[in-house]
Amino acid sequence: MEFDSQQAIYLQIADLVCENILKGVWKPKERIPSIRDLASQLSVNPNTVVKTYGYLENQGIIVNQRGIGFFVSENGYQEVLRLKRETFLHRECPKFFRQMELLGVSWEELQKLYESFEKK
Numbered sequence: 001m002e003f004d005s006q007q008a009i010y011l012q013i014a015d016l017v018c019e020n021i022l023k024g025v026w027k028p029k030e031r032i033p034s035i036r037d038l039a040s041q042l043s044v045n046p047n048t049v050v051k052t053y054g055y056l057e058n059q060g061i062i063v064n065q066r067g068i069g070f071f072v073s074e075n076g077y078q079e080v081l082r083l084k085r086e087t088f089l090h091r092e093c094p095k096f097f098r099q100m101e102l103l104g105v106s107w108e109e110l111q112k113l114y115e116s117f118e119k120k
Contacts, residue, residue: 001042009044010051016042017056018080021072028072032062035070059083 001016003009020026032038035053039046053070056062060079062070073079100110 010048010055013038013042013044013049013052014055017052018061018084021061021076021080022084026072028074028076030072031068032070032072 001012003012017026017032020032026032033041035046035049039049042049053062053064057064057070060073061076061083063073064070099105
């Protein structure tokens, strides 16, 4: 995984975990990699993964079963969807709309681009 210097690493790892949940790689009630395993896979400090898992646990996406490990929560998929939709609609869309306006991109251009993307 290549990290972006514009965002905290723990949040980028959280995005990766969330993506795996949305794609169905990790399903509700299923065990996810241990802190050490994920840190090793991503070549990061285990403390960074601890911070990531703490963040995801606070969001209700994962749960810690002491002595066993971390699992996708029963409602993990729905919580990821809620969090990602909220972020997209309230943080990313306004930036996107601002760029459209500044660059003079029309809704018609965007529709054509979307239709070509849909077919891929």
